[in-house]
Amino acid sequence: MKLALHELLNVHVALRGHPIDYARSGALALARAGHSSPVRSVTEHDGRSGHAQIEWLEHDPAILGAVDEHRLTEDGAEAVALAYTHAIGRWLVKRRLRRGEYADWLLQMEGRSLALEVSGTTTNDARGRLREKMEQVAHCTLPASRMAVVVGFVQPMILAETV
Amino acid sequence: MTEAVVETLSENDLDTLVSIAIRRAEVLEDVGSASAEEAWLEVLAYEERLAAITPAADIAGGIARAGAVHAALAAGRREDAERLARKFLSDPSLTPERRAAIERAIEEDGRRLAAHFPALAKTGRLSEVQNWRREVAKAAGVFPRAA
Numbered sequence: 487m488k489l490a491l492h493e494l495l496n497v498h499v500a501l502r503g504h505p506i507d508y509a510r511s512g513a514l515a516l517a518r519a520g521h522s523s524p525v526r527s528v529t530e531h532d533g534r535s536g537h538a539q540i541e542w543l544e545h546d547p548a549i550l551g552a553v554d555e556h557r558l559t560e561d562g563a564e565a566v567a568l569a570y571t572h573a574i575g576r577w578l579v580k581r582r583l584r585r586g587e588y589a590d591w592l593l594q595m596e597g598r599s600l601a602l603e604v605s606g607t608t609t610n611d612a613r614g615r616l617r618e619k620m621e622q623v624a625h626c627t628l629p630a631s632r633m634a635v636v637v638g639f640v641q642p643m644i645l646a647e648t649v
Numbered sequence: 650m651t652e653a654v655v656e657t658l659s660e661n662d663l664d665t666l667v668s669i670a671i672r673r674a675e676v677l678e679d680v681g682s683a684s685a686e687e688a689w690l691e692v693l694a695y696e697e698r699l700a701a702i703t704p705a706a707d708i709a710g711g712i713a714r715a716g717a718v719h720a721a722l723a724a725g726r727r728e729d730a731e732r733l734a735r736k737f738l739s740d741p742s743l744t745p746e747r748r749a750a751i752e753r754a755i756e757e758d759g760r761r762l763a764a765h766f767p768a769l770a771k772t773g774r775l776s777e778v779q780n781w782r783r784e785v786a787k788a789a790g791v792f793p794r795a796a
Contacts, residue, residue, distance in 0.1 A: 503665050506672070582668035583712065584692075585675060586719055586754065592712065599708050627746045629708055 487529070489569040491542040497572050500579040508565040510549075513542035515562025518550055519608065519639040527566075527642035531574065538573070538644060540566065563606025563637035564590065570635060570644050571602060588626040599630035604637070612638040616645045624649045650691075655698045660709070663702075667695035667716070674723065686724045693720035697733070705740045711747035718751050722758040725782050730755065 491512040495502050516525060524541040550558075568591070571577040577593035577600050589601035603623035605615050619634035626632050632649040650666075658666070674688035696717035703710035714737040721730035734751050737743060763770035766778055 500661065500665055500668070504669055579668075580709065581664040581712070582671050584671050584716055584719060586715075586750075586757075587712065592708070627750065628712065629744070629746065 487538040487573050489538050489540045489573055491565050491569055494565060494569055498568055498579040506561055508561055510545050511558055511561035512565030513545050514550055515558050515639050517547060525642050527644055529644045531646040532648055559606040559608055564604050566637045567604040567635040589623050601626045601628050601630045601632045603634045606637045608639050612636050612643055612645050616647060620647050620649050655694050660702060663695050663699050667692060670695060689720045689724035693717055693724055696720050705743040711744055715747055715750040715754060719754045722754060727779050
């Protein structure tokens with residue numbers, strides 16, 4: 487599976503016009519962790535193991551000095567997660583959800599909906615974080631499928647669980 | 650963006666704008682910025698319009714209706730939130746889950762206000778906070794202008 491972060495706006499047209507450049511955030515978050523494009527990432531989805539190749543366009547690393555580290559991790563994780571959910575299920579961004587909905591994004595595909603909760607981590611606590619995020623998205627009461635995705639940047643890793 | 654302009658926007662445009670506005674409002678709220686309420690007003694404008702153009706029974710319509718009520722509360726416009734909640738809850742096609750989401754938003758705001766103003770809550774005078782907020786919102790600034 488190939489996840490081309492630089493193709494994100496071509497895939498998720500609803501992201502066009504966002505002041506946050508998610509693809510760049512994903513690229514910078516991976517570069518910050520010492521990776522170069524392309525990088526092989528472990529994937530685990532509902533207990534099934536696999537791998538993905540994440541690709542991105544290089545950006546000036548000087549930008550790293552001017553961005554909020556936590557936001558970069560979260561925005562970078564959203565970039566990877568949105569690329570991943572499209573790759574596995576052709577899901578497309580409909581809109582962002584407010585916190586009270588217990589998920590970050592509403593995605594849609596052929597009349598079906600998915601509430602997606604995303605988190606990123608620069609430490610080795612991806613599995614613990616996934617459990618937290620699963621608990622969180624389990625509170626989402628929207629008539630939609632629910633999924634938590636955690637992106638680890640140190641050892642590139644995408645953990646996903648349908649709730 | 651004026652109301653007239655918002656009315657010309659498509660659902661897709663509004664989805665993008667509300668996504669950006671929610672993100673901004675939540676970031677401003679996180680850092681305790683005084684601009685957060687203004688940012689939630691922008692969310693309110695988009696959610697209200699989305700609520701007007703989407704059926705209550707649809708997932709998008711349900712999200713917009715609960716979102717509009719929440720945004721009004723977050724912007725400190727509890728009366729507007731209650732007016733919107735009454736309007737949305739009177740629609741029989743609104744799903745029970747969305748009814749609960751709207752009611753929960755109102756209740757949570759009430760609890761939040763009570764936690765901020767325990768003395769007023771204890772004596773049943775929380776409405777005074779709303780009266781004060783309404784007066785402040787009407788004024789051009791918090792302090793009266795000289796001449």
